[in-house]
Amino acid sequence: MAAREDIAEVAAPRVGGLTFPAWQRLLTVGVLIVGLAIPLFVRNFTVFQLTLVMIYAIAILGLNLLTGINGQFSLGHSAFYAIGAYTTAILMDRFGVPYALTLPVAGVICLIAGFLFGLPALRLEGLYLALATFALAVATPQLLKLSLFERWTGGVQGIVIVKPDPPFGLPLSQDQWLYYFTLAVLVVMFAAAARLISSRTGRALKAIRDNPLAAKAMGIDTALYKSLAFGVSALYTGVAGALGAIVIQFVAPDSFTFFLAVSFLVGMVVGGVGSIPGALIGGAFIMFVPNLAEQVSKGLAWAVYGVILILVIYVMPTGAAGFVRLVAGRVARVVSSNR
Amino acid sequence: MELFLHQLLAGIATGGIYACMALAVVMIYQSIDHFNFAQGEMAMFSTYIAWQLLAWGWPYWGAFAATVALSFIGGVVIERTLFKPIRNAPVLSHIVVFIAMFSILNSVAGFTWEYTIKSFPSPFPSEPLFGNRLISAHDLGMIGITVVLLVLLYVLFRHTRLGLAMRAAAANPESARLVGIRVGWMVALGWGLAAAIGAIAGMMIAPIVFLEPNMMLGILLYGLAGAVVGGLTSPVGAVIGGFAVGIVENLAGTFIPVIGKELKLTIALVLIVAVLMIKPSGLFGRTAVSRV
Amino acid sequence: MSAHLAVRGLRAYYGQTRALHGLDLDLAEGGITALLGANGAGKTTVLRAICGMIRSEGEILLDGKAIGGIAVEDVVRLGVAHVPEGRGTFVRLTVEENLGLGAMIRRDRAEVARDIERVYAHFPLLKERRRQQAGTLSGGEQQMLAVGRALMLRPRVMLLDEPSFGLAPRMVAEVFEILKAVNRSDRVSVLLVEQNATLALAFADRAYLIETGRIVMSGSTAEIGADENVRRAYLGY
Ligand SMILES: Nc1ncnc2c1ncn2[C@@H]1O[C@H](COP(=O)(O)OP(=O)(O)OP(=O)(O)O)[C@@H](O)[C@H]1O
Ligand SMILES: [Mg+2]
Numbered sequence: 001m002a003a004r005e006d007i008a009e010v011a012a013p014r015v016g017g018l019t020f021p022a023w024q025r026l027l028t029v030g031v032l033i034v035g036l037a038i039p040l041f042v043r044n045f046t047v048f049q050l051t052l053v054m055i056y057a058i059a060i061l062g063l064n065l066l067t068g069i070n071g072q073f074s075l076g077h078s079a080f081y082a083i084g085a086y087t088t089a090i091l092m093d094r095f096g097v098p099y100a101l102t103l104p105v106a107g108v109i110c111l112i113a114g115f116l117f118g119l120p121a122l123r124l125e126g127l128y129l130a131l132a133t134f135a136l137a138v139a140t141p142q143l144l145k146l147s148l149f150e151r152w153t154g155g156v157q158g159i160v161i162v163k164p165d166p167p168f169g170l171p172l173s174q175d176q177w178l179y180y181f182t183l184a185v186l187v188v189m190f191a192a193a194a195r196l197i198s199s200r201t202g203r204a205l206k207a208i209r210d211n212p213l214a215a216k217a218m219g220i221d222t223a224l225y226k227s228l229a230f231g232v233s234a235l236y237t238g239v240a241g242a243l244g245a246i247v248i249q250f251v252a253p254d255s256f257t258f259f260l261a262v263s264f265l266v267g268m269v270v271g272g273v274g275s276i277p278g279a280l281i282g283g284a285f286i287m288f289v290p291n292l293a294e295q296v297s298k299g300l301a302w303a304v305y306g307v308i309l310i311l312v313i314y315v316m317p318t319g320a321a322g323f324v325r326l327v328a329g330r331v332a333r334v335v336s337s338n339r
Numbered sequence: 340m341e342l343f344l345h346q347l348l349a350g351i352a353t354g355g356i357y358a359c360m361a362l363a364v365v366m367i368y369q370s371i372d373h374f375n376f377a378q379g380e381m382a383m384f385s386t387y388i389a390w391q392l393l394a395w396g397w398p399y400w401g402a403f404a405a406t407v408a409l410s411f412i413g414g415v416v417i418e419r420t421l422f423k424p425i426r427n428a429p430v431l432s433h434i435v436v437f438i439a440m441f442s443i444l445n446s447v448a449g450f451t452w453e454y455t456i457k458s459f460p461s462p463f464p465s466e467p468l469f470g471n472r473l474i475s476a477h478d479l480g481m482i483g484i485t486v487v488l489l490v491l492l493y494v495l496f497r498h499t500r501l502g503l504a505m506r507a508a509a510a511n512p513e514s515a516r517l518v519g520i521r522v523g524w525m526v527a528l529g530w531g532l533a534a535a536i537g538a539i540a541g542m543m544i545a546p547i548v549f550l551e552p553n554m555m556l557g558i559l560l561y562g563l564a565g566a567v568v569g570g571l572t573s574p575v576g577a578v579i580g581g582f583a584v585g586i587v588e589n590l591a592g593t594f595i596p597v598i599g600k601e602l603k604l605t606i607a608l609v610l611i612v613a614v615l616m617i618k619p620s621g622l623f624g625r626t627a628v629s630r631v
Numbered sequence: 632m633s634a635h636l637a638v639r640g641l642r643a644y645y646g647q648t649r650a651l652h653g654l655d656l657d658l659a660e661g662g663i664t665a666l667l668g669a670n671g672a673g674k675t676t677v678l679r680a681i682c683g684m685i686r687s688e689g690e691i692l693l694d695g696k697a698i699g700g701i702a703v704e705d706v707v708r709l710g711v712a713h714v715p716e717g718r719g720t721f722v723r724l725t726v727e728e729n730l731g732l733g734a735m736i737r738r739d740r741a742e743v744a745r746d747i748e749r750v751y752a753h754f755p756l757l758k759e760r761r762r763q764q765a766g767t768l769s770g771g772e773q774q775m776l777a778v779g780r781a782l783m784l785r786p787r788v789m790l791l792d793e794p795s796f797g798l799a800p801r802m803v804a805e806v807f808e809i810l811k812a813v814n815r816s817d818r819v820s821v822l823l824v825e826q827n828a829t830l831a832l833a834f835a836d837r838a839y840l841i842e843t844g845r846i847v848m849s850g851s852t853a854e855i856g857a858d859e860n861v862r863r864a865y866l867g868y
Contacts, residue, residue: 517715572723
């Protein structure tokens with residue numbers, strides 16, 4: 001886990017006259033332009049799917065802030081996703097709050113929920129933490145079904161919400177509008193995550209990940225930071241859940257099972273633990289690969305999915321981000337040694 | 340009082356299932372140092388193999404022995420083919436491969452044997468033992484088998500060179516290599532043993548919960564709860580933990596009105612978390628330095 | 632005297648980075664050879680490379696037979712015992728189990744039992760704590776345990792990575808006495824990495840000096856100890 005330094009930070013080899021960070025920026029702008037253009041050229045259903053990819057990416061990024069940056073595991077992020085989704089659904093359905101305003105509320109509620117869950121979780125490490133969060137994931141759908149809360153949650157039936165129309169009479173379909181709306185949220189949240197990681201707080205979080213004892217000795221309040229990491233992580237995933245509710249127009253307990261938490265974990269590992277852009281790749285993976293597997297074989301879809309997953313891990317044991325870094329490092333070395 | 344006693348015994352009976360599974364969980368934990376999510380599915384798959392053998396007309400104990408042997412080999416093969424190549428990959432990547440195994444086994448079982456519920460025979464007599472109606476002969480037999488397994492494992496780990504080598508390989512692979520232990524094979528052996536124990540657990544559990552591809556999901560969870568409550572480093576603790584979870588689950592489900600059936604699972608989980616809060620290494624588990 | 636262990640052009644790697652850059656070394660049969668050098672010079676790396684713990688290139692000959700590229704556990708089976716940096720204690724196992732593990736590859740049970748008693752005779756402290764979890768031993772006690780564990784192999788070659796680390800001066804003298812005795816009685820060849828150069832030079836008969844992954848000087852301990860630069864840099868006078 002030690003060799004996670006960005007190659008770009010260690011040395012700045014130039015490839016094609018540009019440094020690694022410059023390439024990254026160029027690539028970011030390129031991806032953004034493509035992202036802006038895509039919905040104008042593809043079917044509404046594809047737009048809808050791509051919106052979901054972005055939503056998953058935000059959720060995975062949330063998990064990544066916890067695991068990749070702070071070194072804590074969670075198999076329970078489906079719970080925060082659910083809390084975000086239900087917050088939005090209840091606010092829209094029962095209280096008539098406009099959808100955009102529900103996002104910050106969902107975020108704050110999840111921040112608090114995550115922070116509170118993070119406090120007791122402080123005592124747990126590694127596998128034990130994974131188990132405690134696993135418990136959270138399994139308990140969530142059951143709690144949502146509880147008749148006690150049925151007045152708000154709609155019990156097993158869940159809540160159906162109305163799909164928002166584009167504002168200001170924009171000439172867009174509902175799906176296209178939600179795509180752009182999600183894209184905007186994603187850009188803000190990804191940028192914020194990048195800022196967070198390179199800030200003082202981010203360094204403290206990484207120090208805790210790499211050596212908790214030393215971090216403590218350096219005067220970092222590990223308890224506070226670890227709970228905070230849980231809170232922020234939950235905030236991201238909660239906002240993703242809120243967006244998910246709006247886009248899918250429906251929430252129900254069984255959409256937020258342990259399976260969802262596992263998907264986030266898979267997405268994170270496939271994209272690359274600790275990588276921000278990797279979250280997008282992870283989001284795309286958990287969105288499209290199950291469908292792909294189903295096309296290969298209907299009856300054995302999940303077996304095919306498992307095989308694909310194993311192959312991906314074999315080819316890229318440290319995820320897509322690690323793979324890209326490895327290849328980029330090789331290229332840089334070859335280029336610089338040819339000079 | 341009658342009701343209490345009845346629920347207590349019922350708890351012990353289901354606790355036996357969890358204890359069996361908890362034992363398998365602890366086994367694999369001891370030999371690979373993390374938790375195998377696909378453990379339940381491996382047990383389920385083994386049980387289907389037994390079912391298939393029985394369907395082909397094998398006698399019960401023949402099918403039982405063959406299944407245990409096949410599962411052992413299967414466990415070893417899985418480790419050698421799937422996990423050996425990614426030995427140096429990060430732990431999270433291993434967990435993803437567990438997840439992949441989970442979906443492969445579940446899907447293949449469903450595809451081969453269909454998702455309909457099948458009944459699975461018990462090797463024990465069906466009439467109640469000694470005329471008591473509180474606990475069935477199968478429950479007693481299952482508990483007996485769990486205890487026998489536990490004793491065998493205890494002897495293996497505490498009193499044989501192989502067991503010592505396996506513990507050393509799991510605890511400190513690098514040092515283990517330096518004394519000449521073939522760590523890779525020890526890990527594979529751990530997988531084999533865990534698969535074999537899982538197979539036995541599956542065949543003991545299936546007569547009670549019936550055989551279907553998803554039969555193990557909840558049970559693995561309870562078994563895990565038991566293992567964690569007891570302490571992941573202690574096979575005895577795991578078995579006691581398994582029984583404890585079974586008893587608490589039944590009593591709480593009966594006597595605390597708001598809980599009822601739906602929330603039984605949540606209760607088990609709250610229990611895990613509560614125990615972890617108070618004793619982060621479980622009731623019988625030991626932290627790195629404390630003499631047992 | 633022929634070389635028991637010979638190393639030719641050894642290069643060793645951590646991932647992509649090379650830590651040793653072509654290094655020659657001879658270990659005389661039944662001799663004691665010291666490997667000296669500053670922190671980070673590559674001493675530990677040499678020992679690791681010899682017993683196959685890390686990737687290396689070049690030739691490693693044990694009794695004239697190439698053992699480069701052989702897995703650690705097989706090198707150990709050829710009679711090479713390694714007391715690693717950081718002691719390598721099995722913390723959750725008992726002291727006696729730790730010692731037993733040292734003899735894991737041996738079949739002669741009666742002899743093993745006798746050897747355990749021999750180690751206890753060397754280190755009575757360990758005997759007192761035989762049923763105790765090894766992780767609860769003090770640092771110095773764990774160092775004794777590491778040496779004891781290596782002796783349990785009945786090795787032909789011993790690779791010792793700072794065996795004096797964490798030991799009280801009196802204990803250091805004792806450990807070195809024991810090692811010397813074993814070296815004489817069993818004709819074990821010893822390769823000793825040591826920070827304390829004075830001690831190492833007094834104990835060994837040959838020495839190598841290593842700097843950033845290269846041997847910069849070698850010779851008898853008398854020659855090395857007399858060298859002006861060595862005196863200034865390593866002996867402090
Ligand atoms: N596991 C590792 N991964 C990467 N580099 C390493 C590793 N271990 C050692 N190195 C590097 O190899 C070089 C030699 O290290 P080595 O441990 O052999 O030094 P040493 O001579 O034993 O030092 P000391 O006296 O401090 O023990 C150092 O530059 C070190 O940074
Ligand atoms: Mg060293």
